[in-house]
Amino acid sequence: MVDLCARLDALIAGDTTGAAREALLAHAAACAACSERLTVEAPELLLAALSVSIPDAQPLEAVAFSRALPARRPPWFMSAAAAAAVLIAALLAWRVGTPERARAPVEIAASAAAPAFVPEPEPDAPVVESGAEQFVVREFTAPGFDGREAQWVVLSSEAAVSDEVRS
């Protein structure tokens, strides 16, 4: 009787083909020791071993399948579609971007980077609520991170001017 466990090395090294390989894979799927070894040394062969028993799929009806394929778009269609996408993206960027650029620069900063010169809130400064917390909105103009004049919008909790700085 052939000791299939002893031939696992040949399987791992890729030295078996055809029916001998299939027989070793079928053995490995059923043998706990071989499965264990393959899990560590060659997991793809364990997958192959487990796949040996999966029946083959039904073949496609080649002629019927080919006749049912959708009509191909002409090659120029793809170029035209790509060009249209670029044009739309450019238009969107222009529409969205222009008003933004026309305004004074707005700094967006994390709490740790909030400027030390945040003014006292105006008495009628708007308050926004987020969950249980309230934030006072302060708008002012001050140098931005690049040294240029920038418009700041600071939301601050009662504790400190530290929560969030955003436009």
Add this chain to the structure above:
Amino acid sequence: MADTPELRAAQLAQAARAAARGDREAFAVIVTLTQPAILRLATRVSGNPEEGRELAQEVYLALWKILPRLDLERPLMPYLYRATVNKAARLIRRRPPVIAMENPPEQAGADPRTLMLGHQLRRALAKLSRKERLVMALTALDGKSPSEIAELTGNSPATIRVLLLRGRKKMAEFIKGPSRG
């Protein structure tokens, strides 16, 4: 239909050129010549015949669309293998991490632990890089040798062996990992 690998390759190349020009009968020849290998690989990578068949259909549909833009001087089979393995990986990554209680009929009598292990191994395969995944699938599930894969993919056998070893290591680590899958 094809007597030798050379004749078969020539037939395939001729059919590909005609199909690229829109000849559906020629495309049927491509399907006929290649589907035994593609269906087998698709079934084994996906883990069940129904999904394997659907994958193969997707692969051929994608081929039909892309044929006019493919470099037909190069052999078609590597493209088909790559497409099959990559589409299967996408399918596996979309699957829920647990196996459905109701298994497909062909797995009805299978041991649940075996099914889970197969599922985990397929997920591990799907996690590999595209090149590693292709090499692992062709080696393990299609029984190809490193030199055959090298010829198919245009890499050296040494590169294939490196990809195989790296893929093995990654898959083993994925399987060992804490209850992933």
